[in-house]
Amino acid sequence: MLAPPRTVVRREAGLYALEQALQRRGFRHVAGADEAGRGACAGPLVAAAAILPEGKRGEIPGLADSKLLTAAARERVYEQVVAKALAWSVMIIPPTEVDARGLHVCNLAAMRRALASLTVRPDYVLTDGFPVDGLGAPGLAVWKGDRVAACVAAASVLAKVTRDRLMVELDSEFPLYGFAVHKGYITDDHTAALTKHGPCAEHRFSYVNVAAASGRGNRPPRARRPAEPAAAVPTLFDAVVSFDETASSDAAVTEPLLLPGAAEGTVGVASGGQPQPPASVVEDKAMEGEKR
Template identity: 70%
Template sequence: MLTPPRTIVRREAGLYALERALQRRGFRHVAGADEAGRGACAGPLVAAAAILPEGRRGEIDGLADSKLLTPASRERVYDEVVARALAYAVVVIPAEEVDARGLHVCNLAAMRRALASLTTRPEYVLTDGFGVDGLDVPGLAVWKGDRVAACVAAASVLAKVTRDRIMVELDETYPAYGFAEHKGYITPEHTAALREHGPCREHRFSYVNVATVSGRDGSPPRARRPAPVVGHAASADLPDALFSDIRDMPSGDVAGASEEGPDEPMERFWAPGSTVGVALGERPRPPAPVGEDVVMEGGER
């Protein structure tokens, strides 16, 4: 039995080469998935998935790994991705879920949920760094995928801009920490604020630096978080403006991205005790550069 010839994709071939090679093999709809906020010790973890059109329409000027773009460039690229994508989805996992389930578990669950929420069914999936199981289509984990595959880069921009705007909103509720500038990453300024004020509810108490300043470093991760206010959902401190641009969907309990762009109806999904929320069709707000140091439960990597 003859086997098809191998397809070799060289890194120097450019950001669109991997998707084009897959499309030539018959996989028309290639989805990319990425996350933002792994290395932050405050705020939610955000994952996104996107499918770009074939051909020239799917080529977005300036598209790159979101960490390599300036804030102004991210804003422009975000608008282009939203306008051109065949489908896209963004999933938000709050800090309390990261504490309860663990960072890596939440990361994979968020990417899986984002991919499952796409209204255009992917025929192949590319993920940044980690393989995602539980999908019914073939996929490939790509090292530095947001610098290698256009659809992964598009997902990274969606996740980054969404998370940054959430942190800007949280800065209004918790101004002592400077979330609007460092977005919850472990900068010297954030570390100093943590030591002075202690953590707020939006910090991740499973992270060793937060657990240490909270005085709960000897407790299991789930016991480190402060008790929720009686009569309020655990996510009650999240600002309402977080979902200001999300519209109600006519049916279903999970929002799916529109093939026609952001004018399609969408749903607010953040039920008390829910694992993830799906936020779609969002408009960008000013982001800021971030660091990518990952602080895992009980230590550093």
């Protein structure tokens, strides 16, 4: 039997061309997943997933890679995404879990959780940059996917806007660091504040610059943290989150909720207290202090 003809999608074909090509092949619901906060040394890691409607209904004016949009433009696009998406979800990983499990492990787990929480089952999954296994659907890692595929760009906006809002909230709790301005990334101002005041409970103590500023650089991440227990990550969404003890450790179970003026979606907070996989996980040293 002859194999079907190869589909070639050129970058100049536009942001929606890859999804349309997959839909022509029978993959009706194409999900995109992306994250925000990988390179930050403070605040949560946030992953998001989104499925946009087929055809013109799924086109969102101004949609692009979140890093290419202004803050105001991201907010406008965010509202469009949550209003138009067939399904969307956001997962929030607190810095304590990043320290305990490692950045890359948490990144993969967060995207799995976000995709598993979609209320519409994806037929195909596009992820930004690197492959994510265990999705229960065929998938493709797309280099700079947030500039190539609309669903990945939509996920990048969801993740970035959610994280930025959380960092603004954290700024009121920890006003010495300027979180509302630099959002926890390693800027000169943030480095100066970290050196002067030392890290707070929302910093990632597994990052070399935070470990050095803590004065306990040769101790494991949990020992480097302040003696006071870290407060729960504040969220603008009154999400009720639970974890299914019988499910996979990477599958968060969350109650769906409505954001103000938004369509139905899912927001989850991944707690370090959830069931952990039996195999031990070492820190992802290669990612420490990574800039974005």
